[in-house]
Amino acid sequence: MERLCFSFARTMPLAYISHLDMMRLFLRALRRSNLPLAYSQGYNPHPRLTLALPLPVGVTASEELGEIFFAEAVSPEDFISILGSQLPASLELTGAGRLSPESTSLAARVCAALYRVFVSDEPDRGTQYLLLRGALDKLMSREEILMERKSKKKKITFINVRPYILKAEIIYKEGRPLELSLLLKAGSSGGVSPFFIIEQLKMEAGSGLMDASSWHVHREKLYTGQNGSLQPLPERM
Amino acid sequence: MSVDLMKLKEILAMVQKPARYLGNEWNACLKDHREAGMRMVFAFPDLYEVGMSNQGLKILYESVNSRPGMLMERVFAPAADMEDLMREKGLPLFALESREPLSRFDVIGFSLQYELSYTNVLNMLDLAGIPLYHHKRSETDPLIIGGGPCSFNPEPLAPFFDLFVIGESEEFLPVLLDTMTELRMENPGKKELLARLSGLDGVYVPSLYEPVYDQGLLAGMEKLDPRAPGTIRKHYVSDLDCAPYPTAPVVPYIQTVHDRAVVELFRGCGRGCRFCQAGYIFRPVRRRSSENIVSTARELIAGTGYDEISLSSLSSTDYPGLDALICELDNSLSDGRVKCSLPSLRLDSYSVSLADRVHRGRRSSLTFAPEAATERLRKVIKKNISEKDIFTAVADAVEAGWQGFKFYFMVGLPTETVEDVEAIVSLCRRLRQHFKQQAGRALKISVSVSTFVPKAHTPFQWEPQLPLAEVIERQQLLRRGFGKIAGFDFSWHEAGASLLEAVFARGDRTLAPLLERAWQLGCRFDGWSEHFSFDLWQKAFRELEIEPGRYAYRRFNYDDYLPWDHLDCGVDKELLIREHREALAR
Incomplete structure (x- = not known):
């Protein structure tokens, strides 16, 4: 074998x-x-x-x-x-x-993922950056970000996903596309999708202010390990 | 200039199943447009998942793309969400391989499998920016051609098409494309080109014929060009072992309706069920040799990576030596990791024993199609199985461990009475009671009832369809009957859709404006119950003062001129008359 x-x-x-x-x-x-x-x-x-x-x-x-x-x-x-x-x-x-x-299977040990979200420049970079900055600051200052979850019996519960956002940064540099970098908890012990975070950011910015339909999401890397000590994967390749 | 990828990406992010529009699948063939004299798009007027399950597409894709000097790409009907966005953003319908707009190709060939996809044909032409009517198209517009079962009565579509290929075209289509390339070098103009092509066997150019009407009824077809033949003989492949067959067909990324490799055991069917158009237009029966089947299957699995292979035909258990063939396939296909499947099982012990062999461990449910519930009516339609056959086949299947059964029946068959319809309920009830003990618990039986549609080139082509109100009455009778017994899953076809199918199956060119009007009113995907709107169709009928019953409910006489009488499917009218008379004598 x-x-x-x-x-x-x-x-x-x-x-x-x-x-x-x-x-x-x-x-x-x-x-x-x-x-x-x-x-x-x-x-x-x-x-x-x-x-x-x-x-x-x-x-x-x-x-x-x-x-x-x-x-x-x-x-x-x-x-x-x-x-x-x-x-x-x-x-x-x-x-x-x-x-x-x-x-143990690597798949089972995955506990975090790094996403790069490429934000559109429309109507212009500066405006987008400011909107995004404001929305992200507001979101990160919240103690609770509740996400709806349906159990198998279709019972609805809410979980707080704020602790699942391990890191969130905006990359705003000349000559590079405007980018949001998100390190999110993932895997069987709980996690959150980047799309949920983008949805929340849109709400924080006020509906209609940010059009996220043309944003592109890219997954850069997966990590194993305990909170705080993330190991990039694959370890032995 | 192909469709802008950025513009496409923006749209794809907003539609369901974007992979329908991506192309680039494994084995997809992107040929250089500059090296092809004839560039054709195979257009399938239904969703990707349906079209990619069509074996005709895979066969023709192979037969054209394996030849130098020509190429074939694919396009499917975009779903409603995609259509809306394409119209909003001004994105023309494009071929999946090169993303070139359809309007830039030489030939667009529609696969006509089903009458209820006709509005999609018009919609696809419109999305491609191509005028619907052939006389409105310019010299630079692509030639619009059609083929498939519905081209055996293409009259309702005639004003939209330049040419139809009648019959099986895997050998003929490359010849047709080569001939076009040659003729085009002389720059003859489209009209002259079509007139010259009409001299080829199997080619029907509708603009070269003028229907003659007598008191509003079709009385004949007048030739407008001496080169056009009086009757058009169908093409058929004489030897399946020599005909092109794909062993590395395109493998879709998303799940399609028939998501498996397919090897065709034989074409045609010797049973002669009188309602079945396929049984008549695909004559004669032609077998693929078992050596060819085994080697084709092996190459198919190696070329696609599928883990299932379907042994297809109109009645697979009629293949002589099927037992031995399945054994051989089991032995030779990657250590038994590849499963075989058999569609279209007959109701007999032999079929059940074969199903038992090939379905090892995947025992979901068995499907049978008795079509009619009384022995008399089965004799009328020539589905020659007795009630004893049905009970024996089910007994064998229960013995082998099957607990679920699906039965197909029809209502509205010629000579059918209310008693014949009630017999569907009583037969299913008796089956269940009889096998309750043997199975240890009640069998799960689902019953699906469709409405009989008289089709061209069958012995029932002269028969009217049962009027809509009576169809609905008979469906209600069944609903009440099955409603009283718990545990039956009963489904039926929308009666309005079947009426429409009959109208177009038996109709002539006077229906073209109706089709156009229905499309304008928004009719699309009429074969999908969630999209079908009988109200819109009725509106179109009213506006154009067309009475659907004139087409669907008309009983033709033997000496009436039928809208498909100029198309010869190789079966004598005398034989059809004999079969029809014999049916009615039951």
């Missing part, structure tokens, strides 16, 4: 497909590549592939993570070249490495 982790970048136009579509895409590419897939046990065996932290539709990414099991040894180099030749141009394998079959 061989276990590999790998990182990949997703660019336009593939950003427009869903997580399920991504899984299907990888599985079909793997089957075309004839790599020796390992299958799960049970009545309906399926290949053992995990993609950490589903990417939302429309979001591009630099360094996403996946994990896969093979029935026979496959070197990380072969994996990249063989699978890479079966992937569309806007999906690129950027690294791969061996994982011991016993270690």
Whole structure:
């Protein structure tokens, strides 16, 4: 049994497909590549592939993570070249490495993600910057940012996502697009989507002031580790 | 100049399923436009997910793109949200591969699968900025051509099209495109080009024929050019093993209706069910050899990465030696990790045993189509299965572990009585009672009832459709019947939509303005119950003073001129008359 982790970048136009579509895409590419897939046990065996932290539709990414099991040894180099030749141009394998079959899944250890939000310059950069600055200051000074959540029984509860915003910065420099950088808690122990934060910023700015429909969201990196001591991933590639 | 990517991105962020409009899928073919003498777009007048499930598209895409000097790209009907944004931003309809506007291509070929997609055809032409009527188009506009089952009666669409290809076109389409390239070198002008093309077998140029009416009824077709043939003979492939077939079809990113590899076992069907147009227009039956099926399947899986392969045809269990074939496929397809599936099962023990073999572990529900619930009516439509066959097939399926069944029936079949309709409820009830003990619990039975639509080139082409009010009455009878018994999932087709389908299936050129008016009023995606608006259609009928019943409810006589009489699908009218008489004698 061989276990590999790998990182990949997703660019336009593939950003427009869903997580399920991504899984299907990888599985079909793997089957075309004839790599020796390992299958799960049970009545309906399926290949053992995990993609950490589903990417939302429309979001591009630099360094996403996946994990896969093979029935026979496959070197990380072969994996990249063989699978890479079966992937569309806007999906690129950027690294791969061996994982011991016993270690905790990387996907399960992801606890934060860094997003870059490219803010439109309309009507002009200065105005956009000031609007965004004001909205962000107001948002960050709040003690509670409540997000609605539906339980499986359709019961509605609210959680405070303010602690999930680990860092928020505006990058406003000559010669660079106006950018909002967000480090957000993510993963199975709780997290918040960048789109929810953008929605909140719009509300803080006053409805109609900021048009976020043309903003582009990019996921730069995923992190593991405890609060305060984030480890960038992938660790061993 | 292709469509501006920035403008497109802005729109894509606002629509549902943007991947419908992206192209760039695995195996998509982007050829150099400068090296192609003939550039064609395959236009499918329904959503991407539906069109990408169409095997005809994949076959023709392969047959054209594998040839030098020509190319084929794809376009599908944009959903309502995309259409609104395209109109708002002034974005023309574009082909997925190159993002070139449709108006810049040489040929746009519409796939005509279903009458209720006709308004989408007009809408797509309009979104492409191409005039709807052929006589309003200029020399530089693309040629608008059509093919597929509905081109066996294309008359309601005739004024919008330059040319129809009648029959199977995987071998003929490249020949047609090559001929166009050659003829165009002489600069003959569109009219002359079409007249010369009309000499090719299977080519129907509607503008070369003038319908003759007698007291408002179609009496014949007058040829306007001596080169046009009196009757147009359909094309068909004589040997499936030699015809082009895609082993590396485009693999969509998003889930489509039929999201799997498809290998065609045979074309045509020897059963001869009298209501079934496919059973007549795809004659004769032609088999693909089992060696060819196995090698095609192997290449398909290697070329696509699919984990399921559908063994398709109109009646797959009729393939001789299907048992052995499935064994061979199981052995040769990646260690049994690839599943086979069988569409269109017959109601017999053999079919159930095969389904049991191929569906290992995926036992959801089995679908059967008895079509009629009494033995008499099944004999009328030539669906020759007995009630005993039905009970035996279900018994075998229950034995094999299936607990869910789906049954397809029709109402409004010729000679049908209220008793025949009531028999649908009683048959389903008896099935459930009978197998309750065997299954250990009640079977889940869903029943879907459609309305009979008489189709061209079938023995029932002379028959009227059952009037709308009576269809609704019979549907209500069924609803009441199934409502009394818990545990049945009963669904039926919108009666108004079936009426419309009959109008266009049996109609002639007088319907073209109606189609245009309905489209102007906003009719789109008429085959989708959530989009279909019978009110809008009725408005269009009223405005143009057209009585739908004149088309749908008319009983043709054997010596009446039918709107499709100039198209020859290879079946003698005498045979159809014989079959029709025999049906009515039951």
